Amino acid sequence: MKALVKRNTTCRACSSSIEQFLSLGKTPLANAFIKKEYFKKEKYYPLRVGFCPSCGLVQLLDVIDKSHLFSHYVYFFSVMPSSSKHFGEYAQDIKNRFVADPKKEMVVEIGSNDGLLLQSFQAKGCAKVLGVDPAKNIAKFANDNGVETIADFFSQKLAKNISKKYGKAQVVIGNNVVAHIDNWHDLAKGMDEVLDDTGVFIFEAPYLMDMFENLAYDSIYHEHLSYLSVSPLVKFFKQYNMDIFDVQTFRRQGNSIRVFVCKSAKHPISANVKKFLNREKRAGLGEFQSYQVLAARIEASKNALSAVLAELKRKKLKIAAYGAPARGNTLLNYCKIGSETLDFATEELKSKVGLYSPGMHIKVKHIDEARKNPPDYYLMLAWDYKDQILKKESEFVKRGGKFIIPIGDKPEII
Numbered sequence: 001m002k003a004l005v006k007r008n009t010t011c012r013a014c015s016s017s018i019e020q021f022l023s024l025g026k027t028p029l030a031n032a033f034i035k036k037e038y039f040k041k042e043k044y045y046p047l048r049v050g051f052c053p054s055c056g057l058v059q060l061l062d063v064i065d066k067s068h069l070f071s072h073y074v075y076f077f078s079v080m081p082s083s084s085k086h087f088g089e090y091a092q093d094i095k096n097r098f099v100a101d102p103k104k105e106m107v108v109e110i111g112s113n114d115g116l117l118l119q120s121f122q123a124k125g126c127a128k129v130l131g132v133d134p135a136k137n138i139a140k141f142a143n144d145n146g147v148e149t150i151a152d153f154f155s156q157k158l159a160k161n162i163s164k165k166y167g168k169a170q171v172v173i174g175n176n177v178v179a180h181i182d183n184w185h186d187l188a189k190g191m192d193e194v195l196d197d198t199g200v201f202i203f204e205a206p207y208l209m210d211m212f213e214n215l216a217y218d219s220i221y222h223e224h225l226s227y228l229s230v231s232p233l234v235k236f237f238k239q240y241n242m243d244i245f246d247v248q249t250f251r252r253q254g255n256s257i258r259v260f261v262c263k264s265a266k267h268p269i270s271a272n273v274k275k276f277l278n279r280e281k282r283a284g285l286g287e288f289q290s291y292q293v294l295a296a297r298i299e300a301s302k303n304a305l306s307a308v309l310a311e312l313k314r315k316k317l318k319i320a321a322y323g324a325p326a327r328g329n330t331l332l333n334y335c336k337i338g339s340e341t342l343d344f345a346t347e348e349l350k351s352k353v354g355l356y357s358p359g360m361h362i363k364v365k366h367i368d369e370a371r372k373n374p375p376d377y378y379l380m381l382a383w384d385y386k387d388q389i390l391k392k393e394s395e396f397v398k399r400g401g402k403f404i405i406p407i408g409d410k411p412e413i414i
């Protein structure tokens with residue numbers, strides 16, 4: 001049997017030795033909400049982050065086997081309210097820029113989940129779409145909904161099979177997959193295989209700069225194997241004669257980047273790429289010392305949050321968590337915030353209600369139930385949806401309820 005967790009000692013992009021700069025302790029998997037009867041069996045894994053001094057890639061030192069992490073993924077995009085509009089605009093933009101003949105040219109998506117984005121491409125007239133997603137239950141759902149989907153991990157081998165059966169792809173999309181993939185070399189070889197000569201690979205991922213600018217360290221959890229910035233990516237794809245020819249930034253799950261890759265010299269390189277590289281250089285993203293400073297700030301942020309919460313408890317105020325996102329579990333476990341501090345966590349997804357948060361075991365209540373008997377303070381774990389939450393909970397705020405934004409150098413109280 002394969003070990004569930006392996007120690008990653010060399011960089012997945014350039015094979016140099018990695019230097020650790022941060023340990024968030026041992027935590028369960030961030031999406032593993034649990035029933036009470038399984039508390040004793042709960043598994044913990046170290047969560048440590050390192051930096052490659054050679055190419056600058058930030059990555060986890062502890063890698064959980066992918067079949068354990070992703071074969072039964074429970075996150076369906078379609079239930080997220082902001083997804084549908086985002087995907088519609090995204091599909092239109094990509095089609096305008098890169099698909100000259102929508103009847104013939106193929107669009108492939110890796111990690112296609114329930115097929116919502118590919119449906120947007122179909123709605124814009126792209127006739128040939130193909131999804132790839134390892135979660136069998138989700139792939140079946142997509143197939144039943146008219147988006148042909150292969151239930152597998154993307155690999156060079158799968159890329160060969162796709163080219164043989166369906167032909168080459170003009171566009172390959174991989175949103176929130178590059179940061180999740182361990183074997184980047186197999187990914188790049190697969191891209192080389194499946195992409196048409198002028199084809200493009202486009203992927204989105206949380207941007208490492210968010211950690212420096214907003215101290216969003218709660219994006220660190222076991223599913224996220226790498227923390228992406230543009231500079232290491234440019235160097236990595238060069239090894240495979242591929243260019244990053246454009247980069248965009250946008251707000252989603254904090255600050256994210258969208259990266260465009262093509263075979264060498266097949267598309268003109270946008271001035272954006274240089275802008276990102278310069279910005280990263282100015283912020284010191286290529287230097288180990290910057291990460292030591294970052295780690296110290298993260299620890300100080302934890303201490304500041306603990307002090308605020310302890311003061312509220314001393315005043316006998318009621319506190320609960322708003323939202324139960326995966327990222328919140330990194331924060332709760334690292335800061336050791338448990339049921340002695342938080343009465344419950346709210347959630348809109350029925351599938352999580354009644355379960356307990358991994359590690360700290362905060363009970364998850366439906367938001368409707370929480371509204372009947374709200375706390376004095378909400379710790380906003382889903383802070384990346386701050387504006388929507390404040391709007392939705394305007395009644396709570398009007399009656400004097402407060403929100404604590406837990407990340408940043410000091411917690412913010414609204």
Ligand SMILES: [Zn+2]
Pocket residue numbers: 011012013014015016052053054055056057
């Ligand atoms: Zn490296």
